[in-house]
Amino acid sequence: MTVLVFVETEAGQVRQASRSAIAAATKLGDVHALVAGDAAASDAAATAAAKVPGVARVLKAGADVLAHELAEPLADLIVALAGDYTHLLAASSAAGKNVMPRVAALLDVQPIPDVMAIVDADTFVRPIYAGNALATVKSSDAKKVLTIRAASFDPAPAEGGSAPVEAVTVTVTDETSRFVSAHTPVSDRPELESARVIVSGGRGLQSAENFHKYLEPLADKLGAAIGASRVAVDSGYAPNDSQVGQTGKIVAPELYIAVGISGAIQHLAGMKDSKVIVAINKDAEAPILQVADYSLVGDLFEIVPALTAAL
Amino acid sequence: MKILVPVKRVVDYNIKVRVRSDGTGVETAGLKMSMNPFDEIAVEEAVRLREKGAATEVIAISIGVQQAQDTLRTALAMGADRAILVLTDESPEPLTVAKILKVLVEREKPELVFLGKQAIDDDMNATGQMLAGLLGWPQGTFASKVEVADGRVDVAREIDGGTETVSLALPAIVTADLRLNEPRYASLPNIMKAKKKPMETLQAADLGVDTTRRLTTVSVSEPPTRKAGVTVSSVAELVEKLRNEARVI
Numbered sequence: 001m002t003v004l005v006f007v008e009t010e011a012g013q014v015r016q017a018s019r020s021a022i023a024a025a026t027k028l029g030d031v032h033a034l035v036a037g038d039a040a041a042s043d044a045a046a047t048a049a050a051k052v053p054g055v056a057r058v059l060k061a062g063a064d065v066l067a068h069e070l071a072e073p074l075a076d077l078i079v080a081l082a083g084d085y086t087h088l089l090a091a092s093s094a095a096g097k098n099v100m101p102r103v104a105a106l107l108d109v110q111p112i113p114d115v116m117a118i119v120d121a122d123t124f125v126r127p128i129y130a131g132n133a134l135a136t137v138k139s140s141d142a143k144k145v146l147t148i149r150a151a152s153f154d155p156a157p158a159e160g161g162s163a164p165v166e167a168v169t170v171t172v173t174d175e176t177s178r179f180v181s182a183h184t185p186v187s188d189r190p191e192l193e194s195a196r197v198i199v200s201g202g203r204g205l206q207s208a209e210n211f212h213k214y215l216e217p218l219a220d221k222l223g224a225a226i227g228a229s230r231v232a233v234d235s236g237y238a239p240n241d242s243q244v245g246q247t248g249k250i251v252a253p254e255l256y257i258a259v260g261i262s263g264a265i266q267h268l269a270g271m272k273d274s275k276v277i278v279a280i281n282k283d284a285e286a287p288i289l290q291v292a293d294y295s296l297v298g299d300l301f302e303i304v305p306a307l308t309a310a311l
Numbered sequence: 312m313k314i315l316v317p318v319k320r321v322v323d324y325n326i327k328v329r330v331r332s333d334g335t336g337v338e339t340a341g342l343k344m345s346m347n348p349f350d351e352i353a354v355e356e357a358v359r360l361r362e363k364g365a366a367t368e369v370i371a372i373s374i375g376v377q378q379a380q381d382t383l384r385t386a387l388a389m390g391a392d393r394a395i396l397v398l399t400d401e402s403p404e405p406l407t408v409a410k411i412l413k414v415l416v417e418r419e420k421p422e423l424v425f426l427g428k429q430a431i432d433d434d435m436n437a438t439g440q441m442l443a444g445l446l447g448w449p450q451g452t453f454a455s456k457v458e459v460a461d462g463r464v465d466v467a468r469e470i471d472g473g474t475e476t477v478s479l480a481l482p483a484i485v486t487a488d489l490r491l492n493e494p495r496y497a498s499l500p501n502i503m504k505a506k507k508k509p510m511e512t513l514q515a516a517d518l519g520v521d522t523t524r525r526l527t528t529v530s531v532s533e534p535p536t537r538k539a540g541v542t543v544s545s546v547a548e549l550v551e552k553l554r555n556e557a558r559v560i
Contacts (some may be wrong), residue, residue: 070477071440071450094470098452101405101437105444110406110525111437123529128433129328133337136529176480177449180465184473191472197559222560230489240455240469240490247349247429247489255559265327272537276557278549284542293540293557296549306546311560 001029001121003087004059006078008069008095009035009045014052016194017091019155021148025089026054026156027118033163034059034081036074038067046165053161063170068179069095075102076172082107082143086121092147092250093193104145111145112137114250116152130246130269150193151252151273185239192242195225197255200244200271201237202229204260204281204300211237214301215259218308227251227271229261245270260300263288280304312365312459312481313421314357316391317372317412318350320382321432334530346382349427351389352487355494356457357425358390365459366423368392372415374408375399380510387505388497394510402433403515403522409441410520416446421482423464428453428486439486449479453488 003025007018014022025031033055035045042062049058059081065073078099082088088103090096092114104111116134117125123138124146192198199219205211211232219226228238230245244251246269256274261267263279263286271277272291279292280300289295296303322328323345328337346354360366371386373379374397383394397411416424429436443450451457451466455474458465459481467476469488479485497505515522543549553560 068475071443071452075444094453094468097436098440098450101435101440102444102450104437105406105409105441108406110404111435111441112526113435113437127534128531129322129337130431130434131534132328133330133531134534135531137526138529139526141525174449176483178478180476180478182470182473182475184470184475193471234490239473240488241471241473243489246431246434255553255557266324272534276553276559277537277540278553289540289542291537291540293537294549294552295540295542296544296546297542303546307549310546310550 001086002032002084003028003030003089004032004034004081004085006090006096006099007033007035007049008091008093009048012044012048013158014048015091015093016155017093017150019052019158020150020153021089021091022052022054022156024115024118024148024153025087028087028121030056032057032059034061034078036061036066036077038062038064041067050163050165051159051161052156054156055161055163058163058165060165060167061170062167065172065174066170070174070177070179071099071102072177073172073174074099075106077170078103079106080172081168085143087144087146089146089148092149096147100145100147107143107145109141109143109145110139112139113147114149115146116149130266131272132265149250151250189219190223190225192225192227192244192249192251195253197222197224198227198251198253199224199257199259200227200229200261201232201259202261203231205232205237208237214304218304221308221311229267258288258292259304261288262286263291312423313368313370313419314360314366315370315372315416315419315421315424316350316354316357316386317374317426318354318382318386319347319430320344320373320375320379321347321430324348324431330531330533334532336528336531344378346385347427347430349429349487351494352489352491353425353427354386354389354391355492356487359492360459370395370419370421372397372412374411374515375402383510384505385497387508388502389495393508396510396512397515397518398512399515399522404524404526405435405437405441406525407520407522408438409445411515411518412442413445414518414520423481424484426484426486428488439484443484448482448484450484451477451479452486454485455488455490457485457491
């Protein structure tokens with residue numbers, strides 16, 4: 001069996017979430033990696049993808065129409081290449097979730113999102129109800145369209161391979177959709193999905209000012225990414241893309257420090273696979289304490305600076 | 312401009328479901344059911360577009376069992392003009408839902424279909440994208456801002472690392488993310504008025520759509536539970552545990 005993985009790159013490297021998708025794909029068969037972008041970006045992406053161990057071949061699609069990962073031309077491209085592949089995969093990233101269901105519909109397939117485990121070539125485990133239940137589902141579709149939950153598969157290394165690169169002819173066009181602009185602030189911090197340590201804040205921080213003042217020094221000390229609960233995001237303490245939870249980012253770092261987060265089920269869904277969870281909360285009854293390995297009950301405005309100083 | 316808004320009846324977001332002991336699914340009997348929260352946001356945005364004069368009619372659609380009419384009444388009370396209930400025996404898969412919606416789109420000829428980005432029961436996050444694919448329409452998923460003007464819809468989308476804006480030619484599909492708006496509560500007079508708004512009922516079987524399921528649920532299980540942790544009494548103890556016991560710092 002040969003499987004096709006749509007791969008995203010960033011700053012000359014394959015994104016960690018895509019390397020998790022590649023790792024998952026190697027359990028299914030030989031892996032072909034598809035990179036797409038304008039001519040220059042697809043060249044750089046192909047070079048990066050070729051280095052990932054486990055990739056047998058890189059398909060490089062370079063064309064201006066593919067410059068911004070717009071779902072419409074990208075889905076048409078993947079469908080045009082779908083041919084004999086038994087499985088089409090992508091990470092459960094914003095781009096993967098955007099394009100893969102469209103691909104599936106065009107192929108008359110029911111997609112299987114957020115795959116956490118591969119039982120066999122037809123059978124997969126995925127979370128439902130915010131991760132409060134795990135469903136094992138078997139697909140009768142001839143071709144499977146999957147997105148892979150990054151936190152569930154150890155990523156393939158970024159370096160070590162040397163797969164051949166094959167340029168594919170791009171005939172797709174798209175006049176219905178146009179990229180206008182992107183706002184993606186550059187941060188020195190690691191990405192949430194690939195961070196070893198995450199410091200995450202909630203309602204208990206009480207203001208955007210406090211959120212930054214208390215969490216940033218702690219995150220700096222730990223080299224951590226900064227996450228947030230939905231309330232913290234809705235209240236404007238933290239940007240939208242820092243939300244951890246059912247409908248935000250799903251993370252599984254080695255250490256997750258929840259500061260002033262009560263632990264709604266939607267938040268727990270996004271972080272309860274973390275290796276070690278620390279909860280700092282003034283409420284001894286907060287649900288987050290039930291999933292925490294270490295809980296410290298008290299005033300976060302005293303505890304967090306003390307913790308930062310002690311590290 | 313007509314807007315279609317599909318809405319799904321789901322277990323209320325405040326309820327933690329339990330897996331059935333025989334592993335066939337989750338227990339939903341007797342639980343409070345509500346409109347999927349993302350669909351509420353979609354209804355709100357569609358109603359706001361009509362109130363601003365950018366749309367002429369908002370049509371709510373639900374696909375499922377008879378009780379889904381309660382969900383449609385909620386949409387009508389929020390301001391939708393009329394409703395269509397498509398009856399099915401069980402909760403259909405996104406592929407089937409998208410095919411049924413396609414039939415209704417061809418009949419109603421809307422310029423915009425506004426959906427929630429995902430339902431909080433199956434967490435598929437697929438129907439909007441699939442409908443867009445079946446119709447060959449552009450899609451603006453995970454929307455945090457929407458502007459309609461001059462035959463196009465500009466959608467600010469939540470992506471990894473920030474936001475991006477795309478401009479789509481109408482007709483188009485938009486799926487709502489959390490920060491698009493804060494849905495209104497239906498007032499009592501509007502709930503009363505909603506009872507008089509038209510609701511059409513159709514049978515899925517009459518729409519000529521293949522409803523065969525592609526996915527069979529083999530089993531449903533509880534996720535592994537974390538073992539109980541400990542409460543530490545001081546920052547010093549916490550740091551000691553993280554260093555020497557958990558070895559993560």
